[in-house]
Amino acid sequence: MTDTPARLLNLLSLLQTPREWPGSELAERLAVSARTIRRDIDRLRDLGYPVEATLGAVGGYRLVAGTAMPPLLLDDEEAVAIAVGLRAGAGHAIEGVEEASVRALAKLEQVLPARLRHRVSTLQNATIPLTRGDGATVTPATLTALAGTVTGRERLRFGYRAGDGAESKRLVEPYRLVSTGHRWYLVAYDLGREDWRTFRVDRVTEPLATGARFTPRELPAGDAAQLLARSMSRAQPELDLDVTFEAPADFVTARLPSHLVPTPTGPTTCRLRARSADSVEWLAIRLALVDAPFTIQSPPALRTYTEDLAARLTAATGV
Numbered sequence: 001m002t003d004t005p006a007r008l009l010n011l012l013s014l015l016q017t018p019r020e021w022p023g024s025e026l027a028e029r030l031a032v033s034a035r036t037i038r039r040d041i042d043r044l045r046d047l048g049y050p051v052e053a054t055l056g057a058v059g060g061y062r063l064v065a066g067t068a069m070p071p072l073l074l075d076d077e078e079a080v081a082i083a084v085g086l087r088a089g090a091g092h093a094i095e096g097v098e099e100a101s102v103r104a105l106a107k108l109e110q111v112l113p114a115r116l117r118h119r120v121s122t123l124q125n126a127t128i129p130l131t132r133g134d135g136a137t138v139t140p141a142t143l144t145a146l147a148g149t150v151t152g153r154e155r156l157r158f159g160y161r162a163g164d165g166a167e168s169k170r171l172v173e174p175y176r177l178v179s180t181g182h183r184w185y186l187v188a189y190d191l192g193r194e195d196w197r198t199f200r201v202d203r204v205t206e207p208l209a210t211g212a213r214f215t216p217r218e219l220p221a222g223d224a225a226q227l228l229a230r231s232m233s234r235a236q237p238e239l240d241l242d243v244t245f246e247a248p249a250d251f252v253t254a255r256l257p258s259h260l261v262p263t264p265t266g267p268t269t270c271r272l273r274a275r276s277a278d279s280v281e282w283l284a285i286r287l288a289l290v291d292a293p294f295t296i297q298s299p300p301a302l303r304t305y306t307e308d309l310a311a312r313l314t315a316a317t318g319v
Contacts, residue, residue, distance in 0.1 A: 004040075007032065011040050015051060015063040016107040018144075019152030022060040050111070065111055106144045106151070138184055138201045143177070145207045146186055150174045155212040156188070159205040172197070173214045176224035180259070187224040189217050196220060198231040239280070239299050243272040247292035255290045280305045 007030055014021060014029060027034045041051050041061055052064045109117065149156040156174050161167050172188035175196075179185075184201035196219070219227055245252045245262060249270035252262050262272040276283065280299075284306045287294055296303040 008040055008043060011037070012044060012049065012063075015044075015049075015061060016110060017151040018106055018110050018148040019154060020054065020060045020062040026061065063111055065113055065117075106147045109144060138204075142201060142204060142207055143184065145209065146174060146177055146201065146204070149207075149209050150177060152209070153213055153216060155191075155210045155214055156207060157210055158207040160199055161203045161205070170197075170199070171210075172199075173217065175216065175219070177201070178224050178228050180228075185228050187227055196227060198228050238275045238277050239283070239302065241272055241274045241276055241283070241299070241302070242297035243287060243294055244297065245270050245272070245290065245292050245294045247290070252290055252292060255292075256286065260286075284309055 010030060011026065014026060023034050023037050026037045030037070032040075041053070044051050050064050051061055053061050146156065148154070154174075155171060157169065157171050159167060160170050171191045172186075173191065174186060174188045176187045177184060178187055178198075186199045186201055186204065188197060188199065189195070190197040221227075241260070243262075244265070246269055248268055249262050249264040252270055252272070256262070256272075260272060260274055260276065262270040265271050278286075280302045283302055287296070287306070296306060
């Protein structure tokens with residue numbers, strides 16, 4: 001790569017991932033000599049980017065937090081506003097921007113000065129988001145830790161709680177983070193099970209980057225999203241939903257997850273027909289939260305569970 005400006009931008013993009021890069025690996029990635037990498041690092045430092053170098057057999061370069069923001073054309077207020085917004089977007093799976101939010105958050109928090117990081121945390125802790133109840137939330141810290149190991153190709157240890165409550169320790173080679181619109185999943189190769197696995201991120205605890213690098217394996221077929229879809233279909237058979245609402249379609253749509261979209265049947269009525277891999281328990285609660293009269297046509301299992309739930313709720317009121 002002989003185009004110096006383009007090479008510098010590529011080098012900066014690599015350094016903004018939360019890991020340490022050996023000079024030889026950077027030279028190989030950019031197809032230049034180690035001497036050229038050293039010169040380019042000096043150029044970035046002259047531009048104000050705080051690149052730290054470590055010596056030794058495993059030494060390398062990494063971007064660190066400096067005394068001021070690097071030249072991203074952001075002032076302090078803008079940096080705080082962006083970080084808070086990205087944390088909000090990362091903590092709740094927002095369709096269309098969720099993965100980009102996590103990647104951007106990992107890069108931004110890597111270089112935020114301590115004073116700004118404290119302001120971001122203060123704002124985050126002082127606010128409570130109003131969510132649509134689409135599922136369990138995850139902390140931005142967990143997401144950024146996982147995103148860092150995915151990008152840095154670094155083995156990851158964590159605790160995991162399965163759906164039946166069983167707890168285990170896992171050592172994996174993380175491949176991708178995938179959002180379904182209301183939950184986050186990690187697609188990874190499980191070294192203990194010697195097979196590909198998908199993990200719900202809200203069930204992950206104490207994620208720890210081990211520092212051990214790995215060469216990504218090839219997926220059995222397709223991409224990470226397809227592997228997740230196959231895993232979910234095996235774990236939970238899909239349900240054919242048929243639900244009518246006595247409310248306008250736009251009212252119901254605004255109160256349902258993005259993968260459940262009703263169609264109008266009249267000015268004040270609509271009908272939801274969809275296939276869903278969600279549990280009947282979760283679907284019953286979501287339908288009730290729409291806050292409009294509805295009738296379940298199918299599946300029978302959802303109708304039965306909703307009837308039982310209504311009876312329990314009625315008994316709880318003492319009526």
